[in-house]
Structures are given as structure tokens and as C-alpha cells.
Amino acid sequence: MEKRGIMLSGLSLIGDQPGRGKGAAFHAVNPANAAELEPVFCSATSEDIDRAASLAEGAFPALAGLSGRERAALLRRIADGLTNEGPDIVERAHLETGLPLPRLQGELGRTTGQLRLFAEVLEEGSWVNARIDEADRERKPLPRPDIRSMLRPIGPVAVFGASNFPLAFSVAGGDTASALAAGNPIIVKAHPAHPGTSELVGKALQRAVQESSVPAGVFSLLFDAGVEVGSSLVRHPAVKAVAFTGSASGGQALMRLAAERPEPIPCYAEMGSTNPLFILPGAMRERSAQLAQGLQASFTLGSGQFCTKPGVVFVPQADSAEFIQILQSGVSALGQHQILTHAIAGKYNKAIQQRLTDGKAQFIAGTHVVKPGCASGAATVFGVSLSDFLAHPDLAEEVFGPTTLLVYYGAESDLLTAAR
Secondary structure, eight states: OEETTEEOOOSOEETTEEOOSOSOEEEEEOTTTOOEEEEEEEOOOHHHHHHHHHHHHHHHHHHHTSOHHHHHHHHHHHHHHHHHTHHHHHHHHHHHHOOOHHHHHHHHHHHHHHHHHHHHHHHHOGGGOOEEEOOBTTOSSSOBOOEEEOOOOOSOEEEEOOSSOTTTTSTTSHHHHHHHHTTOOEEEEOOTTSHHHHHHHHHHHHHHHHHTTSOGGGEEEEOOSSSHHHHHHHHOTTOOEEEEEEOHHHHHHHHHHHHHSSSOOOEEEEEOOOOEEEOOHHHHHHHHHHHHHHHHHHHHGGGGOSTTOOOEEEEESTTOHHHHHHHHHHHHTOOEEEOSOHHHHHHHHHHHHHHHHHOSSEEEEEOOOOOSSSOEEEOEEEEEEHHHHHHOGGGGSOOOSSEEEEEEESSTTHHHHHHO
16 A cells, blocks of 8 residues: 555564564455455564564653653644544555544544643643652651652553554554653554554654654554464563553453563553443333434444443333334344454354354344355344343353343342342
8 A cells, every 4th residue: 555655564663663574474354345455464573572672661761751841742743643644544444444434534533632632731740740748857756757759650551452443542542642641652562453554653653753852662563463462562571561442351361461470560451342231110111212222323333343332231121112112123124234353243243143042142133144255243132131141141241243132120129239
């Protein structure tokens, strides 16, 4: 891909140098038609990881020593670069994720807005939480010493890009913005679903670093076809924190790795999309049709690939007939939903088939025909009694895609049991 002078290399960005290009090869894949997208991307090698970590460690004192105003200027340069390269970034993200262009244009605006917001906070300055407790030599029974404290940067941070937000929760997303604002160099592990998007954003960030006269090791971008690079990065002694947005299983695995190190490090993880929603009897009696329509819109938004999706919905057994009927009618009329990747679509359809065959929950609405060729899945609704739900805890596990589970309860007091 070459647009307006930008060419994708498929190589990791290690400071201001490319990766060695000797790791496992992989392509980005268009989820709409399964076509492989050029170029070939190369997973980072252990040497690439060591080099990125060493550069970040070396760059840390210089970045940490900058004033808030100087760091703010860096964040604004990144935002300006993303805006300038926005058309190419959005076009590539559309090819790699299938997300609509207006959605991606809005997400780019959110990404640059986050960077500029952190820049404003940096210039204001109170975020350092500086405190001075002056000495009191006359205090009884013991004198009080002079105590001074403030928040300080921690060191290189490993940032993991998310599949469902290729811009706002990825290479230059909120985790990156906050880490750089606090004075921490970053090493981003790009999500394999959108490597071209990641490289375009990474190059814009790389240029901003070069223009800011800070060490090149402030930013590196590593590609990975699987999970090996990410695991090695979290274990690396130079890395001092981890930022992750994604599945519960993936985040928990990283948390274990971070805790098991000789020097344990914090892992800031936003995990999963199983959000319980409680519909009370009064609300169901007053506006069941509105609730059904709202639920359908919510759990299918973005093909059910938002972290805010209501995945478990507790509904009163009584007075829910109209709610169920409207939900059945609306969901059954929906077509296939495009999923971010073929791998995610495969897991989604496998989970739906499992629910259809294991008999733990009743099929309520939707279709379960798998469309060949593209990464897609149909919206579905399942139902289960509260007693059966409590007897099968696995029903509460995340299913990433356009599905939700209704849990029928009797008395309102049952909701306390369900909530626990």
C-alpha cells in the first residue's frame, strides 16, 4: 500500500529503526472476503524485543525529566500527525476490520481528542498530586519530620492493542496517551488483526518523537502473529507496567505473567464484555416494548463487539411476554453481522453452536446459519431460569459477538442472589 508517500514495510518499529524481519510471517486479512492484504508482516524476534526494551529503558530518564509543557507538545504533535494521515489510516483500518468508514473517522477523532486532552491536563499540572507536610518539631509525643511526595513516572510500559478499536484503544490510544503523559516510554504490541493500521499510526508517532528531540526509544511498535511476543514483553525486566484491553482470558493471562515475575509489575487491564443488566418489574410493566428495542440495539451495536454490551439480562418472569415477543420479532429479522476477524467469528459461531446443543439455555430468537467466506455471525438470544443459571456458571462466560442471555427471575429478592 502506498498513498501520499506512505509505504507499509511490514516490519516492527524499534525506536527509529526497523525490525530485523526474521520472525514468523503473517498477513492482515479482509474480514469481508477473506482476501490477504499486502504486505507480509514479520513478527518481532527476541532480539527485537530486547532492543526495544533497552532503548525504552535508556530513554526513560530523558522523557521523565521533561516538563509537563514539553510532554504536552509531544502529544499534540502525535495528534497532528494522525490528523494529517487520517485518510490513509481510516482506509486501511476499514480494509482490515470491516468497520464502517464513518465509525472509523469518528474513532480517529476520539483518538486525537484523547491526546489533546492529556496535553491540557499536563499543562495544568495538578495531576502530579504534589504534597508538602512541613516538619513540626514541637509535636508531641514525637516531632513530625518534613514529608514531601508527588506522583512520578514508573518506567517503560507495554501497551496491547485491542481488536475492536483499532485506533482509540490501540497504538496511539488512551493507554499510550496516558503513559507518555506521565513520562513513561511505551512499547506497543500491535494487534494482529490490523497490523497495517498499526504501522501507519506507529509511523506518525515515530515522526512526532523525532520532531520532539526526545530519544527514539520513547516509542517502539512490535508485530506478533500470536501471543509469544506479548508474553516475552511482559516478562522483560525493563518493562515496568502493562496496559491491556481485550478478553477476560487474555487479560488474566497477562496479569499472571506480570505477578509471577521476580519483580512483579502492575497490569492495568480492561477485560471482557459480559455486563449484567437488571430489568425491574415496574420498568417491564411500564415500557416493555421500549426496553426490548433498546436491548436489541445495544447487544447488536458494532456486531456485539463493544465492551459495554449487555451479555446477561435479568428479566422478571411475569409481565415479560410482550418484551420477549418484540425481541423475537426484531432479532429474527436481522441479517448476518460482520465480525472483526475470521478467528473471532469462528469462536463466536462455535459458542453459539455449543449453546444450541448443550441444552443449558433455551434458544429464544435469531438465526444460526453460518455464512461461508466472510467473517460473520447472526444475532441470537437465549433464555434460562435463574436456578439453572446459578447451576451452570459457565453461562456467564463472555461470548464476544451479537448475542445475549435472558435470565428469568421470580421475586425481586432473587436479584440479590443473582447479583452476588
